[in-house]
Amino acid sequence: MDSMTTSTASDIAAIDQIEARLHDLGLQLPPPRERMGNFLGAVRTGDLLFLSGQGTDRYQGKVGRDLDLDDAYAAARDCALYLLGLVKAELGGLDRVCRVVKLLGFVNCVEGYEQTPLVVNGASDLLVELYGEAGRHARTAVGVAALPRNFAVEIEMVVQVSDR
Template identity: 50%
Template sequence: MAKIEARLEELGITLPAAPAPAANYVPFVQSGNLLYVSGQISNGPDGLILGRLGASMDADEGATAARFCGLALIAQAKAALGDLDRVTRVVKLTGFVNCTPDFTEQPKVVNGCSDLMVEVFGDAGRHARAAVGAPSLPLGVGVEIEAIFEVE
């Protein structure tokens, strides 16, 4: 069994199916040794995780939503590469948090995805990052995150 697949199994993580694009874009693009994965929205096992941080969701709920974004990012990487062991580094995450103007815990929310990347990829999961507040996100979801992976 591949190293990352074994790690996912050890963690009790089952990846979702890689979500299909919702508009006129592709879910990922590889350019050289970089894999760019389009923004993945917070979609849990019971459907979309809707809400606004600072209003109907708190930071812990947002972190859970961000973790689901991370699972979708990894699923897209697997769909692109076939083998997650080809990921040599998580280079960067950019997280968008649907929040009220006074909400300031965007970093805590996006940690839900960042922590997952380190759990799954170890030191190669440590990455550069942005955590940005947004007045709204597609379909009313709480979180959207995009990723850049270095691959071999």
């Protein structure tokens, strides 16, 4: 089960500005999850960091049948938290992100479901809330027949990073 509990003030003494914003929102980064195959969670080339797709165990099943739009939006928000957890594990901090470049969102949904962009807004809205204009990004949101572990949503991300 996912652990996205609220941290205490003493826990955030030495964290960066983005993590402080997360704390203010009552959110905490989950630990990186074990990979299910022969791939990396993150690959950096130049100033771009490519992050493998992340889902959340808290929201499983088909959107439009097992989950409504509000639950799916929350699932996408959780996916963004997992992605940010990968960023922190790879870079040591979230303030090293200069720009969120691209999201690719997959929604495990019933045939004919047309609200995938509204679902993936759960991740997009959080990233803009945290990074402001630098959090606005290009994006694709698609509906799929199935996702690993029966995730309702899975999202991958590309960010531009600095060496500061």
